[in-house]
Amino acid sequence: MDFEEAADAVYAAPAADFIATRNELAKQLKADGDPLGSTRLKALRKPTVAAWVANLVARELPDQLDDLLALGDEFREATADLDGDRLRELTPKRHQVLDKLAKDAAKLAADQGQKLSADVAQKLRETLNAALIDPAAGDAVREGRLSSALRHVGFGVVDENGEPSNVTPLTDERREAARDRRKTQQAAEAKAAKEPEEPKETAAARKKREAEEREREKQREREAAEKAEAKRAFEAAVAAAQEAEARVEELDSQLDDAREALAEAQALVHRLGTELDEARRAAREAQKESREARKHYNRL
Known part of the structure; x- marks a missing residue:
């Protein structure tokens, strides 16, 4: 068993x-020779009830969870395309899927x-909603190892204590693809209309695209x-934990040696x-015999 298998079993x-x-x-x-995996496993946090149920969903209802995340993709594409009709169509479906799940x-x-x-129940629903809205939160829920419920607050995902959630950030390729489709469509419409200002609009679009690319970079x-930085912090924490564990083992060994020495000393005493x-x-007895011998000698 490796760390990944053990972590899945724990959650x-x-x-x-x-x-x-x-x-x-x-x-x-x-015992299997993976002290780093052991230290990492011992650092895993016990899930709250809402997080435990969300992890249960990931294991027992994967198809329904996939449907929820796919619906999130549809929402993001419709939003990027500024497709109001599609968004109005998806909104009631979103509530139905969330309610059923x-x-x-x-x-x-x-x-x-x-x-x-x-x-x-409210925290569970907020977690599922965050998974629908944010791809990183969706991947975190799908993994089935949440320790805290999630909540989307407009500009990111937080746990149930209001702290930023420690989910893995992902590049949003779907949003970029949707933006590219919208730009292509706009360029085609401009070309079809043969507007006089087409070269200027094309230059403006190019500048905008380049600015967006620089911002994405x-x-x-x-x-x-x-x-x-997070990786360095994690490695430092793991190293500190290993050092502390080694110190505990050293002190345990010294204590055992001391107890053994004490037992030997007590036996010697x-x-x-x-x-x-x-x-x-x-x-x-010798003194008594000596006195008896002296008395006997004096009588002679």
Whole structure:
């Protein structure tokens, strides 16, 4: 078993067994010669109830989840194309898909003995909605390893504590493709209309496209820098955890040695005490015999 398999098993475990399962599999990874995987596994956070149910959806209802994420793709394409009719058509479908998936998820949880409160049900729905809206959140939900529910707040995804969610940022190729389609369509319409200002409009469109490309390149560079920094922080944390674990093992070994030395010292003290008692008895007997011998000698 490697780290990925162990992580899947940990998040697939019943919520009440998360810690025990994580610790047991971490020990197994370490015994199998993967101390880094063991340390990474022990760092996994226990999911909240809403996150646990979302992970359950990823495992048990993958087809419905795929339908939800595909609907999100349709929304993004329609938005990029400024297709108002398509957006009005998709909106009621969005509510229907979310309602059904949330209802089926609640039933799944109930089958496993987990009844959802109104607050948890709301957080679950917000998580599914975030998955529909944001591709990165969708991939995070699909992975089935959430530790916290998600919520879309307009400019990104946060967890249920309001903190930015630690989901993997992805390049939005679908949005770029939709923008390219819109530009191609606009260019074709301009050419067909044979407007006098076509060269100027084409130049303006080119400048706009180049500006957008430069902005996308800057965004990719920022994301790459953030990812590199996050990787360095993770590696530093793993190294610190390994060092701390090594120190714990060293102290455990020293403690065992000290206990063994103490046990040997206590055994030596006991043995010497016994020998001392026997020596004292022998001395008393010898003194007694000496007195008897002196008395006998004096009588002669």
